[in-house]
Amino acid sequence: MICESCQENEATVHITTGSGLNKTERYLCEVCANKSFSNQFANFPDDSFNIHQLLQSLSAQQPAGAGMKQKRHCDTCGSTIENILKNGKFGCADCYGTFSGKSNEIITRVQLYQTEHVGKVPAKSSAYLKVKKEIESLREKLAELVERQEFEEAAVVRDQIKSLEAGDGNGEG
Amino acid sequence: MAKVSPWITAAEEKPVEMSSRIRLARNVRDIPFPHMLKGGEMDEVTARLKTVLSGFGEVDLNVMKFEDKALLVEKHLISPLFTKRGQLSYISGDESVSIMVNEEDHIRIQVMGADESLDELYERASELDDKLEAEINYAFDDKYGFLTACPTNVGTGLRASVMLHLPGLSLGSRIQRIASNLNRFGFTLRGIYGEGSVPLGHIYQLSNQLTLGRTEEDIISSLNELKMRIMEEENEMRSIMNDDHLLKAKDSIYRSYGTLKYAHTISLKEAANHLSNVKLGMDLNLLPENTIRFQEQIQLIQPAFIKMRLNTMEKEYGSLERAVDEERATLLRELIGGTS
Numbered sequence: 001m002i003c004e005s006c007q008e009n010e011a012t013v014h015i016t017t018g019s020g021l022n023k024t025e026r027y028l029c030e031v032c033a034n035k036s037f038s039n040q041f042a043n044f045p046d047d048s049f050n051i052h053q054l055l056q057s058l059s060a061q062q063p064a065g066a067g068m069k070q071k072r073h074c075d076t077c078g079s080t081i082e083n084i085l086k087n088g089k090f091g092c093a094d095c096y097g098t099f100s101g102k103s104n105e106i107i108t109r110v111q112l113y114q115t116e117h118v119g120k121v122p123a124k125s126s127a128y129l130k131v132k133k134e135i136e137s138l139r140e141k142l143a144e145l146v147e148r149q150e151f152e153e154a155a156v157v158r159d160q161i162k163s164l165e166a167g168d169g170n171g172e173g
Numbered sequence: 174m175a176k177v178s179p180w181i182t183a184a185e186e187k188p189v190e191m192s193s194r195i196r197l198a199r200n201v202r203d204i205p206f207p208h209m210l211k212g213g214e215m216d217e218v219t220a221r222l223k224t225v226l227s228g229f230g231e232v233d234l235n236v237m238k239f240e241d242k243a244l245l246v247e248k249h250l251i252s253p254l255f256t257k258r259g260q261l262s263y264i265s266g267d268e269s270v271s272i273m274v275n276e277e278d279h280i281r282i283q284v285m286g287a288d289e290s291l292d293e294l295y296e297r298a299s300e301l302d303d304k305l306e307a308e309i310n311y312a313f314d315d316k317y318g319f320l321t322a323c324p325t326n327v328g329t330g331l332r333a334s335v336m337l338h339l340p341g342l343s344l345g346s347r348i349q350r351i352a353s354n355l356n357r358f359g360f361t362l363r364g365i366y367g368e369g370s371v372p373l374g375h376i377y378q379l380s381n382q383l384t385l386g387r388t389e390e391d392i393i394s395s396l397n398e399l400k401m402r403i404m405e406e407e408n409e410m411r412s413i414m415n416d417d418h419l420l421k422a423k424d425s426i427y428r429s430y431g432t433l434k435y436a437h438t439i440s441l442k443e444a445a446n447h448l449s450n451v452k453l454g455m456d457l458n459l460l461p462e463n464t465i466r467f468q469e470q471i472q473l474i475q476p477a478f479i480k481m482r483l484n485t486m487e488k489e490y491g492s493l494e495r496a497v498d499e500e501r502a503t504l505l506r507e508l509i510g511g512t513s
Contacts (some may be wrong), residue, residue, distance in 0.1 A: 005289070011354075025410050061452070063442075063471045064417065076205065076207040077206075077209050079209070087208065088323060089206065089208060089277070089322040090206065090320070090321075090322055090324070091206060091208075091209045092203055092204075092206055092209060093200060093202060093203075093206075093207035093312035093314075093320040095318055096314060096317060097314075099287060103324070107317065107324050107327060110324045110325050111324070111325075111327070111383050111384065111385040111386060112359055112383055114328070114383060114385040114386025115316070115317075115385070115386065116316060116385070116386055116390055117314070117315075117316065117317055117318025117319075117327075117328045117329070117385060117386075118387065119318060119320075119328060119329040119331070119387070119388045119389050120302075120318075120329065120388075120389055121313075122302075122303075122311055122313055122319075122510065123303070123306065124204075124306055124310070124311075125306070125310070125311050125313035126306065126313070128310070129313070129314075129315055156324050
């Protein structure tokens with residue numbers, strides 16, 4: 001069968017759109033099929049911008065910081081950097097940190113060289129981040145104290161971490 | 174029969190500026206973004222939101238017919254993407270606030286209005302945002318701000334937009350020049366309906382493209398400034414029309430008025446174009462003030478709205494499009510007071 005649209009290529013794709021009274025069937029070649037797959041609501045505004053092209057050029061490049069070991073996939077959602085570039089979307093919030101080098105590159109490009117949030121800071125999340133940072137610095141302190149064999153003080157720090165972690169579990173800290 | 178949103182019906186019709194919209198993208202901290210979730214996992218997001226949004230009308234897309242979803246898209250209450258993947262949305266009584274759950278992000282808050290400024294709309298969205306945050310742990314990062322599935326929304330997660338009726342600027346190539354200038358500042362101007370060179374009804378949407386590195390207030394005030402500039406240019410074109418090309422303008426405006434009043438079949442594109450001309454005629458004081466309600470009628474002529482007026486089951490297969498065009502003309506004759 002010949003493609004209904006271009007009347008040239010072999011029709012390899014069968015497209016059914018709508019249902020019931022609105023149902024239409026078409027037999028198209030691959031090229032025309034791709035063209036016709038434009039959204040049912042092609043007439044409607046979409047908030048997303050076409051970033052696929054932008055990201056594609058990134059994926060063609062060498063991985064950021066070649067030589068440096070980049071993580072292969074995100075522990076939380078399983079996304080790989082290839083997936084992220086292909087979808088134009090991160091898999092989860094943790095992907096931003098997991099692929100920090102690459103995500104910085106992506107964001108820089110998409111946001112016209114802006115890299116720092118200066119807008120609204122949600123109350124609870126900022127408290128959570130503060131606690132998280134505090135725990136991190138206490139952990140470093142703890143490691144130092146252990147190294148210097150100052151165990152008494154280390155125990156105090158360890159308890160501080162424990163109590164912070166207990167309050168922090170649900171982000172209510 | 175389908176009605177336009179109450180907030181539009183209640184709004185005052187002004188020249189050029191139609192309506193404004195604020196959208197915030199938010200995500201829950203410990204759940205992967207929607208496109209990574211399977212059916213059951215999606216419910217987790219909805220379950221967490223239910224209690225906070227108890228005051229809103231709950232719209233379950235799983236049990237909706239395509240036509241009903243299309244109507245929500247035409248009212249800009251949900252996105253086209255959402256009709257395919259979304260499950261639940263929350264809509265306020267006057268339909269000015271809607272929240273989409275599990276669209277591209279877990280939460281999309283949207284507030285629309287015609288008589289309120291962008292700042293006021295943002296205030297309302299931000300208050301709702303605070304209420305949600307009290308119950309939910311947002312994915313937020315010190316450096317990047319609100320984390321979103323797509324890097325084009327990261328930071329503030331804010332998309333502010335204004336709908337503008339620009340028939341004057343659409344006449345020349347001036348609009349393309351304006352649009353490409355805006356792009357360099359991280360803003361976009363594009364047709365709200367259709368991607369063609371002249372969008373349906375000469376209606377454009379001005380919105381911010383960048384979401385990172387600037388405060389919400391900063392983004393909104395720049396957008397307001399650009400809006401004023403575009404409106405000035407539009408008004409300039411309208412004065413030229415009024416002063417130097419009045420006969421031509423009058424002719425096309427009254428022809429459009431006549432067509433809407435007496436046509437018996439009319440396509441969406443043609444109807445939108447004539448409504449745009451008639452609105453311009455009202456703004457130029459060539460037609461009485463209440464000849465049409467532009468913002469309402471540009472929605473009423475959309476396919477899903479028209480199909481709601483038809484009993485589609487009675488129409489033969491294949492003739493639906495014709496039936497819609499016929500019904501659109503009937504509606505317009507009713508509205509504009511010609512013969513019915």
